[in-house]
Amino acid sequence: xxxxxxxxxxxxxxxxxxxxxxxxxxxxxxxxxxxxxxxxxxxxxxxxxxxxxxxxxxxxxxxxxxxxxxxxxxxxxxxxxxxxxxxxxxxxxxxxxxxxxxxxxxxxxxxxxxxxxxxxxxxxxxxxxxxxxxxxxxxxxxxxxxxxxxxxxxxxxxxxxxxx
Numbered sequence: 001x002x003x004x005x006x007x008x009x010x011x012x013x014x015x016x017x018x019x020x021x022x023x024x025x026x027x028x029x030x031x032x033x034x035x036x037x038x039x040x041x042x043x044x045x046x047x048x049x050x051x052x053x054x055x056x057x058x059x060x061x062x063x064x065x066x067x068x069x070x071x072x073x074x075x076x077x078x079x080x081x082x083x084x085x086x087x088x089x090x091x092x093x094x095x096x097x098x099x100x101x102x103x104x105x106x107x108x109x110x111x112x113x114x115x116x117x118x119x120x121x122x123x124x125x126x127x128x129x130x131x132x133x134x135x136x137x138x139x140x141x142x143x144x145x146x147x148x149x150x151x152x153x154x155x156x157x158x159x160x161x162x163x164x
Contacts, residue, residue, distance in 0.1 A: 025082045025089050028107040029061055031134065039142070039158035045069045048158055055079070080105065097121045101128075110134065116147070128155065138162040 029052075036051040046069040055062045063078040076095030083090045089105045091114075099121030106113045112132040119126050127147040134140045139161055146155040 023058060023082065026058070026061055026080070028110075028112060029080065029089075029105070031137070032063070032140075033061060036163040037140070037160040038163055039160040041067075041156055041158060048160070049163075050160065093119075095121075132160075135159075 032050075032052040033054050034052065036049055038047055038049045040047050046067055048065060048067050050063050050065040052061060052063050054060070059081070061080040063080070065076055065078075067074040074096060076093060076099075078091050078093045080089055080091045082088075086104075091103055091105060093099075093101045093103075099119060101117050101119040103114055103117030106115070110133070114128075114130040114132075116127055116129045119128055128144055129147075129152070130142060130144040132140050132142050139159060142156075142158045142160060144155045144157075145152045
């Protein structure tokens with residue numbers, strides 16, 4: 001009897017320990033989860049690190065990131081979620097400067113595409129767009145552009161490498 005009770009008590013723990021397949025809308029991002037990724041900015045001085053983890057039984061994907069090597073420490077966090085009304089993955093980004101943005105993520109030709117979105121930190125407002133293209137199992141390439149009065153221009157390009 002006590003053995004049966006112990007097994008019943010352990011079922012929730014066993015269920016949580018079992019690897020689950022990501023929900024269909026996160027399939028394209030699933031390779032990021034459970035790993036940290038680092039890449040140097042073009043200036044070679046600043047390094048960006050993103051660490052991805054599933055949240056609430058894979059209902060959300062969290063991306064915590066830091067940038068070191070700049071004039072001041074920088075960090076932010078992104079929560080990706082599925083919006084049933086639009087049938088799309090959306091995100092909320094916040095950072096240590098009080099900045100924030102909201103946007104969507106789509107998949108085009110195997111790349112994660114972040115269409116035009118507005119970023120504001122209370123002092124400035126900028127419009128960005130990004131593409132993350134997987135390059136093997138341990139690398140992805142990030143291209144981020146900023147909108148200027150003359151049109152779109154490259155803000156940075158970073159090669160992110162999986163950290164062991």
